[in-house]
Amino acid sequence: MKKLFVLVVILSGLFFTACEKDNFKPQEDELITGYSNTGNKRTCGMDAKMKILLSDPVYKAQHERKLKMINSIIGLREFNSDTIILPMAVHFEQVSNPDIECLRALAKSQIAVLNEDYGGTNEDISKWQNIAGNTFPGINNGKAHFKFCLATKNHPDGYGLEDGDIAVTVNKVTGENSSDWSGYINIFVIPNTGVLGYSPLGGSGNGDGVVIDATAFGKGQGCGSIFPKEPYNLGRTLTHELGHYLLLDHIWGGGCGIDDDVTDTPDAEQEYYGCPEIGVASCGSTDMFMNYMDYVNDACMFMFSEGQVTRSSNYISTSLQNIVNNAAKVCGETTTEATCSDGIQNGQETGVDCGGPDCIPCGNSGSSCDQTPIELEFVLDDYGSDITWELLDEEGVVLYEGGDYPDFQSGEVVQDSFCLAYGCYTLIVEDLFEDGLCCEYGEGSFSLSIDGYEFVQSDGEFGANEIIEFCIGEEDGEESASISKRVISPRVPAKIEAARIAKKR
Numbered sequence: 001m002k003k004l005f006v007l008v009v010i011l012s013g014l015f016f017t018a019c020e021k022d023n024f025k026p027q028e029d030e031l032i033t034g035y036s037n038t039g040n041k042r043t044c045g046m047d048a049k050m051k052i053l054l055s056d057p058v059y060k061a062q063h064e065r066k067l068k069m070i071n072s073i074i075g076l077r078e079f080n081s082d083t084i085i086l087p088m089a090v091h092f093e094q095v096s097n098p099d100i101e102c103l104r105a106l107a108k109s110q111i112a113v114l115n116e117d118y119g120g121t122n123e124d125i126s127k128w129q130n131i132a133g134n135t136f137p138g139i140n141n142g143k144a145h146f147k148f149c150l151a152t153k154n155h156p157d158g159y160g161l162e163d164g165d166i167a168v169t170v171n172k173v174t175g176e177n178s179s180d181w182s183g184y185i186n187i188f189v190i191p192n193t194g195v196l197g198y199s200p201l202g203g204s205g206n207g208d209g210v211v212i213d214a215t216a217f218g219k220g221q222g223c224g225s226i227f228p229k230e231p232y233n234l235g236r237t238l239t240h241e242l243g244h245y246l247l248l249d250h251i252w253g254g255g256c257g258i259d260d261d262v263t264d265t266p267d268a269e270q271e272y273y274g275c276p277e278i279g280v281a282s283c284g285s286t287d288m289f290m291n292y293m294d295y296v297n298d299a300c301m302f303m304f305s306e307g308q309v310t311r312s313s314n315y316i317s318t319s320l321q322n323i324v325n326n327a328a329k330v331c332g333e334t335t336t337e338a339t340c341s342d343g344i345q346n347g348q349e350t351g352v353d354c355g356g357p358d359c360i361p362c363g364n365s366g367s368s369c370d371q372t373p374i375e376l377e378f379v380l381d382d383y384g385s386d387i388t389w390e391l392l393d394e395e396g397v398v399l400y401e402g403g404d405y406p407d408f409q410s411g412e413v414v415q416d417s418f419c420l421a422y423g424c425y426t427l428i429v430e431d432l433f434e435d436g437l438c439c440e441y442g443e444g445s446f447s448l449s450i451d452g453y454e455f456v457q458s459d460g461e462f463g464a465n466e467i468i469e470f471c472i473g474e475e476d477g478e479e480s481a482s483i484s485k486r487v488i489s490p491r492v493p494a495k496i497e498a499a500r501i502a503k504k505r
Ligand SMILES: [Zn+2]
Pocket: 044, 045, 046, 240, 241, 244, 250
């Protein structure tokens, strides 16, 4: 069986270039045996895209660092809130005679597929449930607790979009990047790409996104020249490509013994096409070709593993915070009121719980502070995106928080200030990568000051975090501050982490 498979793949490879866009419907016997011997094969351009991106040494260093960080996380990292919303925008390019209503409906059909496939609520998940126990004992399918939303408000200017419109543009964007749409996962639907789609392995949320061929986007009848064509007509090309964006590799890795960095996906020799028979095996184990990260037809892929969903969740929580943070601003109902206290930017707030007519001004400056103004100043290293901080009161309630900051701004100074009543507080500065602000990637540091006097100076060599407990009050008629405790931890102490998790629930 295996030999036959390899042989057919080699033979089909000969036709690959010439026929890859042919509209050939697999014959029934091919569906049964699973060996597509035509050029009608799934073609994903992720590897080619990565080859280009990795030729930039800065990108390469950053990418390797991301991989190292994600691979070092065991299990699921805690999110800051229960449901993570990831804003999306869909850009149709080179469309002649566009039917905008039709294209909007097509985009909605695609986002619905993504939410079903990632949430494990797709109708055909039953196929997995029927085979899992016998064929893949001990492996569970993944159910993401993040969701995708087509943005609905506060759209970038210049696209003719109003609050309440969904973020679908037609012939307004060219190429595969739009910095106007930073903070979104962008989907660029482009005709004649030569492949079904491609994405960077690990997206950045800086206006980048996923490219999908106009014949593999969405579900249903389609709109003129943009129509989902069999056998890639169920919206799963984007499920697959978005997996790449969220740092999932192809399930076969690079062959036997070359892992996809996901522990619960079986080792596999190579990709599958068409619709193979359940039970096919390679590298000494049954192959999970029905995984979205393989190359089979849309109708024959129907699951992610739990490990894949965990990996993508960890990637989102560590590397796509800019997209997560943008959700409150651009997703959801357009009529929300400013709450000033829920940790979400809503209503007319201009920052999280601040600004606008209803809430306190953002970045409380000394002039508007009727208590004691405290300045927090960071000198960044190369990886500002690792740094976050929280200021807690004596009850452990977070009063202020900040970060992360831009990468590759070593030496840049960023300042924040808060307005505090006399009392005692805790400042926690965390580094996600556990290497502090100094010194391997630049000479970063931070300080706290009161009225220009620095009462806390950190050299940034703190590893995972630095915790400073301090009190402010009055001494001889003047405002004063003193440090009561200072702890530097190479790793987040379990006690703090537990308290934080409890608080977040
Ligand atoms: Zn791929």
